[in-house]
Every structure is written in structure tokens, then in C-alpha cells.
Amino acid sequence: MDDTAMEMAPETKQAAPEVAPKISARNVEVFYGDTQAIKGVSLEIPEKQVTALIGPSGCGKSTFLRCINRMNDVIEGCRVTGDIILDGQNILDPDVDVVFLRARVGMVFQRPNPFPKSIYDNVAYGPRIHKITSSKSELDGIVEHSLKQAGLFDEVSDRLDGPGTGLSGGQQQRLCIARAVAVQPEVILMDEPCSALDPIATARIEELIDEMRENYTIVMVTHSMQQAARVSQRTAFFHLGDLVEQGETTKIFTKPEDERTASYITGRIG
Amino acid sequence: MAGEHIVRSFDEDLGKLDNLIVEMGGLAEMQLAQAIEALVRRDVTLAEAVAAGDARIDALEREVDAFTVEVLARRQPMAADLRLVISALKAANDLERIGDLSRNICKRTMALARAPAMGSAMNTVARMAGLVQEMIRNVLDAYIERDVQMANDVWARDEEVDQLHTSLFRELLTYMMEDPRNITACTHLLFIAKNVERMGDHVTNIAEYIRMMVLGEAHDEMRPKDDQSSLTVVSPDAITDSQNTESA
Secondary structure: OOHHHHHHOHHHOOOOOOOOEEEEEEEEEEEEOOEEEEEEEEEEEEOOOEEEEEOOOOOOHHHHHHHOOOHHHHOOOEEEEEEEEEOOEEOOOOOOOHHHHHHHEEEEOOOOOOOOOEHHHHHHHHHHHOOOOOOHHHHHHHHHHHHHHOOOHHHHHHHOOOEHHHOOHHHHHHHHHHHHHOOOOOEEEEEOOOOOOOHHHHHHHHHHHHHHOOOOEEEEEOOOHHHHHHHOOEEEEEEOOEEEEEEEHHHHHHOOOOHHHHHHHHOEOO | OOOOEOOHHHHHHHHHHHHHHHHHHHHHHHHHHHHHHHHHHOOHHHHHHHHHHHHHHHHHHHHHHHHHHHHHHHHOOOHHHHHHHHHHHHHHHHHHHHHHHHHHHHHHHHHHOOOOOOHHHHHHHHHHHHHHHHHHHHHHHHHHHOOHHHHHHHHHHHHHHHHHHHHHHHHHHHHHHHOHHHHHHHHHHHHHHHHHHHHHHHHHHHHHHHHHHHHOOOOOOOOOOOOOHHHOOOOHHHHHHHHHHHHO
């Protein structure tokens, strides 16, 4: 981070995570046409932890999440500046192979969006197009392993040929997680992964996220503060395009430093 | 914290918790004042009435307990709100203990009424109790005003209560050595003084919760304590010596 960035956002200058960062965002700015959606965001995301991004609608948290696997590239008129360093490589560099990047940085969306294919093919889709294997038995192994990692295998093992869209909402979301992990990503982005799910399905996903952080770095946008408090180790609060405050989740939810964070998490008129 | 909750009934809940704590605190202070009045006047009827009055504080504590659990379950408070709810729960516990200690003073007052009067020691106990009463009053003001400075002042003032307790301890030991017929009264008075000293400790606990509630941080220093009574030895020779000096 250069000195200017530090001066621009002094309030985000807080204790750095103890674990080496998997991702370092430096002075990231996003514009949709003339509108600036994110202002000089610098954030370090530690490896194999869950980082929650919280804030009111339109604060820029989802926009920031989508920068991490260049999903904003597909939005016309969207311009991203600054650096996002993933394991030493600036992923905002125009030379980066975006398809390869998205295999390393998977994504799970708000609404479960399985392909209109069989459960098996949903999970096998990624490994096939990324040519991870050409052997049928190896592919079977990847599908089974991915479904197990997503905590879904036992529920669907007898109907892998059945349609993915025939599953319940919570199962569909776990299918999408299995699809994301099938290409062996390092980072998984989750954009409100439970907002369309009931409390039981939500609890299953949260349990899954907790298990998954052993192997993956997870960045999650959530509107539920309780969820952020339950599943994340670090929390970043966005407000009107600024990263207002970030730090250990326990600290953010018991003793936030910034008045704006305090107002938001306690449900006050800020 | 600045600003009202978007859900107004949440503010009402937190306001209700504040009111319960103030009500408990007011009662605890009054119970102590009346217990000491009964003690000084050797008024058994008043002592009985005050002892019975402790049930009201106990009932309020149960109400705070139940309401706190309800707020935690329904509102899932965060940050300053969470600290406030936890502080109320803990403060209610300390106030209830203060009430119990007053009730114990009343019981001993009933026994003391049948023993010889201990005038000067009684006055020291009343002075200690006066200090503690004022501490209770101030800590409640600090609680409602969210005033950390005021809470810190109360916190530091407990040292004075400790000092009075230590000197009273020495005084009572001396009376007991002078005349064994004083032992019953002096022992009850010792326990009464200890009760008042304990109340001071409960008040300092509440002062600490206020700091946690407002600033989100604990006291980083040890409270100045000056209760030397646990270490005090009064030798009979000292008394005999002083009596000899006086008569000489």
C-alpha cells in the first residue's frame, strides 16, 4: 500500500491479519460510467479464513467481491483501477487469463443456479471444460469428492443422473458449491449464499463454510450480521463505496471503532 | 451511542432495562439507609420491616434476568447494545447482593438490641454506610448518564471505605479485649462492617461494568484496596500498656 492510499483511508489502518494475506487489494476503485461505486479500498484477505463483507445495499460490497474474479469485466462501462494481488500476481492486469483466474477463484451466487443438467454433469462441467481430466473414473472421483465436500453426496448418491434443478433450494446451493470446488479453486467468493434459503438450509451452508475454510480462502457478502458474526473470522464494513472499518469479527461486533459501523450493526439511524 | 434504533421498540426495551436497574439501585440504597437507621436506633420493628423489604429487590433481579434473556433472544444486540444488556444483567446481580447484605445487617440488629450499646463503633459503621450509600447513588447516576469519569471516581472512593473498615476492626478488637461482655455486640458489628465493606466492592463492580458498557474496555489497573483487616493483629499488651500510660 502506498502512502497516499494510507492517507486517503486512515480509518482502515487497523491491525493487519496475523496470517499472510492470500489476497491484497490496494486502492481499488470501481466506476460504472461516471458513477464511482468503490473509493480507494485497500483490504488484505488472509488465507484459509472466512472474510465477511457487510454494509447497506449499494455500499459497494458486492462490487468489490466481483472484482476478485473479474466478474465486473462483463458489465459494460465498468472500469476498475488499483491492484488486487493474488499470490503475488495482480489479477487486474489485462494480460491475466480470466478463464483460468475464475477456476482459481470460484463463485457462489445469491440464488442457487444449477445448470439444467444432471447433478453429475453440473459438477463435472468445470473439470471438463478446464480439461482437468479425461478419464471417466477420475471424473467420477472428482464428482463424488466435490459432492462430499459440499455435504451433499449422501443425499443424492442414488440419483446423480437426476436433474440438478429437481433438488431443494438448500441442496441446489450445495450443488453450486460442489460445482465451484470441483475445479479445485483456492478462493471461493460467496454473494449472499443463504439469502434464498430457510434457516435449516442456512445452518447447513454455514456448517459447510466452517469446514471449507480448512482448504479454501472464503470471501462472503452477507446482509445478515448474525451470519457474518457466526461464520467469519474477519469482517469488513462498507458504506457508500468506502471501506469504513475492517478487523477481527469479534472486535467489529463487540467494539466497533467507527460510529458508522456501530450505527449499522446495532440497527440505528446513522 | 448517538442515534436511535430504526426499530423503536428496541430503544424502549433498553430503556426498560435502565429503569429496572435504577429502581433496584434506589431500593438497595434505601434499604441500606434504613438498615443503618434501625441499627443506630436499636429499632427491631424497623429492622424487621427492612429485612422483609429485600424481597422486592430479589423480585426485580428476577425480572432483569428474564427480560435480559428475552432481549438477547429477540433483538440479538450487537456492539454497544450487547455490552449494555450484559452490564444490566451483571449490575442487577451486584445490586441484589447489596440487598442481601442489608437484610443481614437487619438480622444482626435484632440480636444487637439485646446486647450492650457500642456507641462510638456504631458511629463509625454509620459513617462507612453513609459513604457506601453515596457511592450507590453516584454509580447509578454514572450508569444512567453513561459517565465513565463519574464511575471512575466512585471506583476510587472505595479505598476510603476499606480504610474505615480496617480502623473499625482494630477498634472493635480493642473493646473485646477490654471487656469480654462486649464480644457478642462487637462480633455482630464486625460482620455488619464487613457487610458494608462488601457493598462497596459491589459498587466498584458496577463502576467497572459502566466502563465496559461505554468504552468497551476493562479497567487496566488494579483498584486501590486498603482493607488491612485481614492482616490486623491487636496485642493485649498494647491495650494494657496504653491503659497504664493513661493512668500514669
